[in-house]
Amino acid sequence: MAAGPTVKQILRTYPGKIRLVIKNYPYKYRDFARIAAEASLAARDQGKYWEMHDILITRSPKLDRASLISYAGELGLDVKTFTESIDNSRHAKEIDRDLQLAESIDLYNTPTFYINGRQVVGERPFDYFKKIIDEQLNKTAR
Amino acid sequence: MRKAAWLIFFVLLCLPVTAAAGHLEPARDVPIPVQNPQTAAKVELGKKLFFDRRLSGDGTMNCGTCHDPGQGFSDGLDISLNYPTTRNWRNSPTLINVAFQKYLFHDGRAATLEEQALFPMMSAFEMNQNLDFMEEEIRTVPEYVAEFTEVFGDGDVTRERIAMAIAAFERTLISLDAPLDRFLAGDSSALSPQALKGYEIFTGKGKCSECHFGVNLADDRFHVLHVQENPEHLKDPRIAATRRFVAKVYHFEEYRTLAEDPGRYLITKDRKDWKAFKTPTLREIAGTAPYMHNGIYATLAEVIEFFNAGGGMGNPVLKPLRLTSLEKEELRVFLEQGLTGAPITFVHPKIP
Numbered sequence: 036m037a038a039g040p041t042v043k044q045i046l047r048t049y050p051g052k053i054r055l056v057i058k059n060y061p062y063k064y065r066d067f068a069r070i071a072a073e074a075s076l077a078a079r080d081q082g083k084y085w086e087m088h089d090i091l092i093t094r095s096p097k098l099d100r101a102s103l104i105s106y107a108g109e110l111g112l113d114v115k116t117f118t119e120s121i122d123n124s125r126h127a128k129e130i131d132r133d134l135q136l137a138e139s140i141d142l143y144n145t146p147t148f149y150i151n152g153r154q155v156v157g158e159r160p161f162d163y164f165k166k167i168i169d170e171q172l173n174k175t176a177r
Numbered sequence: 178m179r180k181a182a183w184l185i186f187f188v189l190l191c192l193p194v195t196a197a198a199g200h201l202e203p204a205r206d207v208p209i210p211v212q213n214p215q216t217a218a219k220v221e222l223g224k225k226l227f228f229d230r231r232l233s234g235d236g237t238m239n240c241g242t243c244h245d246p247g248q249g250f251s252d253g254l255d256i257s258l259n260y261p262t263t264r265n266w267r268n269s270p271t272l273i274n275v276a277f278q279k280y281l282f283h284d285g286r287a288a289t290l291e292e293q294a295l296f297p298m299m300s301a302f303e304m305n306q307n308l309d310f311m312e313e314e315i316r317t318v319p320e321y322v323a324e325f326t327e328v329f330g331d332g333d334v335t336r337e338r339i340a341m342a343i344a345a346f347e348r349t350l351i352s353l354d355a356p357l358d359r360f361l362a363g364d365s366s367a368l369s370p371q372a373l374k375g376y377e378i379f380t381g382k383g384k385c386s387e388c389h390f391g392v393n394l395a396d397d398r399f400h401v402l403h404v405q406e407n408p409e410h411l412k413d414p415r416i417a418a419t420r421r422f423v424a425k426v427y428h429f430e431e432y433r434t435l436a437e438d439p440g441r442y443l444i445t446k447d448r449k450d451w452k453a454f455k456t457p458t459l460r461e462i463a464g465t466a467p468y469m470h471n472g473i474y475a476t477l478a479e480v481i482e483f484f485n486a487g488g489g490m491g492n493p494v495l496k497p498l499r500l501t502s503l504e505k506e507e508l509r510v511f512l513e514q515g516l517t518g519a520p521i522t523f524v525h526p527k528i529p
Binding site: 062063064065143144145154156157158159160162163 | 238247
């Protein structure tokens with residue numbers, strides 16, 4: 036289970052009204068969390084962020100380097116470029132920046148959402164988000 | 178005649194000890210155990226510890242993760258948040274008015290807040306901390322040692338003292354000045370006309386006050402209502418691991434195949450407690466959704482439907498209430514408006 040399907044449902048429900056910003060927060064005590072974050076960003080470089088995101092969730096905890104490379108193949112990515120990217124930690128700076136941001140706001144739990152600054156910790160059903168989003172949209176409309 | 182007298186005597190003996198059933202009481206002073214007197218410094222220390230992530234094994238969780246002041250001191254989820262990579266199996270109960278409870282946890286496994294506080298810290302699927310290690314972690318923080326000295330007379334940091342301070346903080350979380358309190362104190366206009374009708378249903382046809390009475394609107398007892406299991410939870414292997422783990426810890430023989438929540442039975446091993454859960458407080462109920470031990474109902478309307486239908490299949494306690502749509506709505510309004518007190522002012526502490 037993960038928040039991905041709910042987030043996608045939100046995006047479908049509010050086309051053009053919501054901007055989604057995703058930050059990485061690889062859990063420090065999981066061996067493959069960091070390389071999995073690299074993999075999702077390497078896939079994003081080739082236009083397949085969500086596809087990789089979904090595969091990471093469904094195949095977890097099988098997220099070692101060889102598995103990630105095979106997932107890149109499954110998704111039809113340029114595997115050579117993908118492999119170079121994760122081997123060289125090409126997105127290390129971006130991930131570190133996200134980690135620092137999380138720590139600076141005393142954030143520790145994943146997933147955590149911010150909806151116009153309102154914090155929501157943990158996975159929630161769609162209706163939970165809908166209520167907050169509708170409130171925010173109404174506020175903006177006024 | 179003599180036989181009749183005996184019969185009456187026998188009937189009296191059979192009456193439940195909760196003779197106050199049905200009698201609602203306004204907010205009053207919190208009972209404080211003599212072994213753990215409240216002091217302002219202790220409450221402040223407890224508040225810091227409550228929000229300190231050192232209390233969890235990986236430093237990601239504190240008590241406030243699942244008992245969030247912004248979510249009615251619960252977490253707004255069907256089942257409570259969890260230690261990373263695991264899942265919890267029951268709903269996070271509100272801490273509001275927890276000072277009045279005789280038993281803690283849905284299955285009542287703890288009898289005092291001091292005893293209760295250490296369970297989630299040790300629990301593999303909650304804070305997953307080692308208590309010996311935690312004591313040493315807290316002891317390395319000079320500000321804490323100074324506060325322990327002020328509060329307890331010396332700087333020794335023990336799990337018992339940590340629990341005492343947290344319990345003292347929790348005893349300050351009280352629902353006050355709800356319309357029901359003002360109504361019971363004699364203000365006949367405290368409840369709106371609709372809420373007043375709801376109150377009459379609550380104490381009458383709805384039979385709610387048979388179990389939800391006293392100051393805390395609870396009976397400190399356990400009941401088998403056969404709330405349905407959440408099918409999604411039954412499919413999740415992480416929840417299965419949690420359920421079996423708890424059953425194993427409580428020496429339930431068939432823990433490996435346990436496929437449902439046995440409730441209080443795990444604690445008492447008494448057959449009548451199979452799937453029995455504690456009656457929760459109804460204070461501040463509007464702000465502590467979702468409801469029941471597994472959070473299966475998202476709204477109060479759903480909960481009222483459940484009771485109106487006579488509870489879950491085959492339960493030995495409840496009978497259909499035959500409330501009309503209007504009566505159900507009035508009851509909901511009473512629960513939402515009548516039991517919501519003044520907002521609890523809360524300032525997050527600075528963690529040393």
